[in-house]
Amino acid sequence: MFKRVLLIQGHPDSAGGHLCRALEEAYAKGAVEGGHELRRIDIAALEFPLLRSQEEWEHGPLPPALLQSQQDILWSQHIVIFFPLWLGDMPAMLKGFLEQVERPGFAFTGDAKNPFARKGLKGRSARLVVTMGMPAMVYRLFFRAHSVKSLRRNVLGFVGIAPVADTLIGMTGNMKPRRAARWLDRLFALGRAAV
Structure with a gap:
């Protein structure tokens, strides 16, 4: 089954040579080969407060x-977010982007303090591709992948995006x-399957 796939590059440095960008490119090539529709957002190229x-x-x-970013999110069926782990979490620019686009009335309706607010982005799945300097197993077991769990549950899950898989590198x-x-081969295969 073909999907509408949105790739969000969360590395704040727009210069080339970063593994996050190579991983995104591999996923994109796989998605195109798999016949999926593809859109991309490069957070480093956006200007927002x-x-x-x-x-x-x-x-x-x-x-x-960010108007087009919201339209791309609405268009998507599967979202892949790429980012490096910085100080144990996503870079501030990615967090700022998510805070901006996941506004009340768009990503959910009702009171943000209400855990039963209507989730406005249901019907979408996601994958988090996270690079880090430490061994991924140490991050997963010792640090309990706290920032990935928070992003999955408190940011994406809150607005209805599920399931959310992760690839920790x-x-x-x-x-x-x-x-x-x-x-890169593994990300190509994930892109081809759009998972």
Whole structure:
């Protein structure tokens, strides 16, 4: 079954040479070969302010640079978010992007404090592709993958995006070319299947 796939590149550095960008490209090539429709958002290329108050989040206008991003999210059936783990969490620019686009009235309706608010983005699945310097198993077992769990449950799950799978890639700082190629092949296969 063909899907509408949205790739969100969360690496805040737009310069080339980052593994996150190579992984995104491998997934995109696989998705195209698999016959899926594809759209992309590069957060580093967007200009938007950080939210500074609950009032601004609930009632302020969405920055014009993010209008298309919301349309792409609505269009999608499967969302893949790529990001490096920085200080144990997603980079601030990715967090700021998610805070901006997941506004009341778009991503959910009702009171944000109500865990039973209507989830506005149901019917979409997601995958998180996270790179890190530490071994992925250490992050998963010792640190309990806390930021990935929070993103899955408190950000994506809150608005109805489920299921959310993850691909954790550790020891990226000194990754050998053969191991990097295996990861790129794996992301190509995930893209081809749009999972």
